[in-house]
Amino acid sequence: MFTGIVEELGEVVAVESLGDSSRIRLRGPLVTEDARHGDSIAVNGVCLTVVETADGEFTADVMAETLKRSSLGGLGPGSRVNLERPLKADGRLGGHLVQGHVDGTGVILGRERSEHWDVVTVSLPAGLSRYVAAKGSITVDGVSLTVVEAGDDFFTISLIPTTLALTTLGFKTAGDPVNLEVDVLAKYTERLLAHTATPDLRERA
Structure with a gap:
């Protein structure tokens, strides 16, 4: 983890x-x-x-x-x-729970530069948008980030100077692919709700 x-x-x-x-x-x-x-x-x-x-x-x-x-x-x-490296059991959870299991790839669509941060727009593959919410968490190329805006086929993120200086996201440009991992809690919640909505047929026998 x-x-x-x-x-x-x-x-x-x-x-x-x-x-x-x-x-x-x-x-x-x-x-x-x-x-x-x-x-x-x-x-x-x-x-x-x-x-x-x-x-x-x-x-x-x-x-x-x-x-x-x-x-x-x-x-x-x-x-x-x-x-x-993986999180130690006694370590701080500074970002969010990340499995290292990529759900899909997106493409950087553009970036708006300002004096102190960049706002980057990333494409979102079909099927992943339901797991992405404004102010929720997403992993982009292994970086834990907060979603600013969540659309049906895109999302935006704000990158602070530290992220720009110390990760690959500081030099990625439009057209570059990035690995995406959505919040695992959202995936498990969807799975549990699906089973709750469809009772086990064995219980009806």
Whole structure:
């Protein structure tokens, strides 16, 4: 489990195609200082399992399903990425509950720059809009953010100077893809309500 508070702006060192998957090597001295084989690290909001670490770098295998459902397939050497280690049991939940399971990808439609913050508009894939609400939480490329405006096929977010300086969202431009994870509480609530509205047929027997 993550919080969407990015710890480090890392960099892709190499990408090796394995046919139905890829092995990616990334530089992240901070997140690898206590990482071991089998640990999890979120890369642009995608939870990946560490294969090995060495000299401030780590490798992870990315299966075809992940490449298809996220923007990780478009990464190459030199690409900058948001990195976060899992939340410790005694840690602070600074953002919101983030699983690292991407629900879909959006595209940055535009950004309005002001003196102290940027307002960014992001497209919203069909089927996800029902989980997004104004003043609710959403994860964009692994960053926990508050929704400003929620439309049927878009939403807007405001980025403060810290987010602009320390995450990939500071340099993304119109047309760039981003990974989206909606609030898991909204998904579970929908699932529970669906079962409540349709009684189990076994109870009628």
